[in-house]
Amino acid sequence: MIMMSKTTAPQILMISMLFINLMSSFLGSSFAVGEPKCKEAERQALLQLKEDMYGGDGWDDGLPSWAKEEEKKECCEWVGIRCDSNSGHVTTLDLSPSTFEDSHSTFSSVGNITSLLAHLPYLNYLDLSGAGFHDKSSMPNVIDALSKLTKLRYLNLSYTTLSGEIPPKIGNLSSLQFLDLSGNDGLRLKDLQNWLSHLSSLQLLDLSHTNMSLAHDWIHVVNNLPHLAYLNLSGSSLQNHHVVSPSFLSHINSSKILSVLDLSRNSLSPLIFQWLFNHSHTLIQLDLHDCQLKTSFPKSFEKMATLSYLDLSQNQLEGSIPTSFGSENNALTYLDLSQNRLEGCIPISLGNNMTSLEYLNLSNNTLEGEIPKSIWKICTLKVLRANDNALSGQLQLAKSSRQCVHFSLEYLDLRRNQIMGSLPNITMYSSLVELLLRSNQLNGNVSETLGQLSQLKILDVSRNFFKGAMSVTHFSKLFNLHRLDLSSNSQLALNNIPSDWVPPFQLKFFISGLAFWVPTSQIGFVHKSIMSKLISLIPKFQILFPIGFGIYHLIYIT
Template sequence: MAGSMRVVVTSVFLALLIETSTFEYVCAANRNVSCHEVERQALLKLKQDLIDPSGRLASWGNNLNCCNWSGVICDNLTGNVIQLRLRNPLDPYNGFYIPSEAYAKMWFSGKINPSLLDLKHLRYLDLRGSNFGGIQIPEFLGSVHTLRYLNLSAAGFGGLVPPQLGNLTNLHVLDLHDFSSLVYAENLQWLSHLVKLKILDLSSVDLSKASDWFQVTNTLPSLVEIHLSGCQLHRLPLQADVNFSSLSILDLSSNSFSNPLIPGWIFKLNSLVSLDLSHNNFQGQLPHGLRNLSSLRYLNLYWNNFNSSIPSWLYGFTSLEFLNLGSNYFHGSISNGFQNLTSLTTLDLSDNELTGAVPNSMGSLCSLKKIKLSGLHLSRDLSEILQASSSPGCLLNRLESLLFISG
């Protein structure tokens, strides 16, 4: 789910990543500068408190110039340490299966030494994929005021998100995505100070007590991505004036909202390219307001309670690359209108109450790579459609995944 969404909007994320990671310094490869002794000592103290079973930090200390150490990026002019890229190289988002023992061998554990505060020019800190054993995110990180990028996702932290992070007013990216759901926040008032924030990912952080989540995020006009999947949110405001009008990605999946309707303010987000509302309790017809989101490339409404025919206006979303309407109560036949969705690479209509025959026009969707039509009451085998395609061999030659089991 999250992995697919990130693939669809890779260009958005990379553009921001280049900006926030000071890419021009990475290209310099640190070859012409020497690090400062104070910063070298700070890194050595940081290493002492990190448990490193794979020896990823073996270069730390072997060379007097810390700008040549693994994961350390220095400013090419001043020699100051500006980036620490210490994420687990076996990242689960890369789309490949990774044995848990191999992943565990590559993570850091232990604790983060406050010597990090001696890196006065640090802009980028990435510790994703570590295992810090449930300790709290260090409060002192809120004093690294130069940070623009902070990624502590899937790093084994626990407890309260320290409100001191609100002091990082230069942040463009904050990723605290927590797979273990051991991290929580009682409110998000601290977040309102991060006025430069563009990407926010608090997925699986327990926000059940943070009733101010919408009011606070709505004060951040620079936001381009909001990821709040599985945050135990229960209520959505139905109507509101939205200030994050530049939003491209909104992920509110897996929250099981008590609201039966998709709130109207979402339909005002005309810049959205990705909308994920899967695993919630929305019901009734697909609201007409969704038609305003004509730039969508990713739409995931999987596992809700929508109960209607698939509306004809949906076939006007010609930019859609990913469409998942699976595990709802959509009924009626599969329309010829799907032939208009020529950009589709993934289509899931499974486990609905759709009946009848798959139209011949489905075979003309030349970009489709994955189709899931299982659990339906269809009267015609899709293989016939593939052979009868108006563009012979078009879909058949590109298809990577087909699940077709008639109910």
């Protein structure tokens, strides 16, 4: 099933354009107009199909527009159905979950539905995604029936509990432009040359979460699909030995338009990079996360100027990020290098050249040194995660917005590093929703500008060395705050808090390790009226316990 869970706006737009171009060819002239044109034989086949799904007294619950009554006789107007506006033949059958109002498609027998589809020979669009079969869904039986629908250009059988091997007959569907068999983990794919090579019109192919452990020829076959723009093989049990020799990879004729490639959650060899770089001028989205890739960071990535989305997380990439990386990658909006073995400093080029970045994740490596000033000046950056490294130096936040109309940063996670210095003026980042600075070496006073972050929901500055007093100014506009952690800052105090102060926030979600030292004088004790106000904002299933002189610790009870 086509997934876009982590894509940013440019990727969604690009993938959407692929779908729109493809879908317009299916649906452009399919609306029924004028006199009813529904073919009686096809209408009866559809009614029988519905009865197979909803047999018994409630057979019309799921598709109320599919009915026998005279006023609903026009099947071309039924939900999930489209017809050719000239001939009246049914061309589209969509039984995907989005079609159904209060239920989903479940068929009593795979044999029933495939026999009924034989009465719809003009179908060019068939979506059975998410359909369940009460009997064991044998792929050979399904394909045996579908292979007669030679006009099909769109076929979606994702998450249909299909199992077994794909028979060569599927190659008869030579007009297919879209094929999705994803989410059928009992489906075994091998000898792709026998069928996939015959589908030369394919533009989008999704075989993710199937079993391709014996598909040794996948690269060779994929390279001979000249129109392929989208390929998803995520979690399909590809093995290291599936990647062919470097000499072969250097002489192959790859698809000239492959734009989106997802090979994540497989076991791949670093040799895969040699094949990928044959697509350096076309790839826009590349996902290789969790592929067990053990190698140094490939320098050739800097030549992939069209890349907008790159995910290399959860691998074993070693060494430093090349200083030249980013020099030609100014189209990147999404970059995830987290959970690797990268070391050294963050290249300045990441900020100087990748000026369109929206998401940057460098967490769980051993990166060191100071975060370059150029990173903080990326106007479009919404998410910066660099937690669990060995970063040091100070936070060189932007002090003006001369380069940006508005800084977009919403999520900043720098937990568990060695960052020093004070928390500087942060008003340039007024969109911050989460600010996570736990377990660093930050010290000095906490800037009062913190209180201007009206969108802030989570604030964690625990386990640092902050000192001095925090006043109502630090919280003045934190209207959305629901998680606050100031613990383990032994010299940090709440001071000069009026006894009638009403906090602007609602601590209604979760507070972890909240420690307050609230002196009424320079030595002081807990000011009961202040603590009672804070406690009143805490859910009843959370309990505040004293843990020392003037210090309270909040325990979350589940």
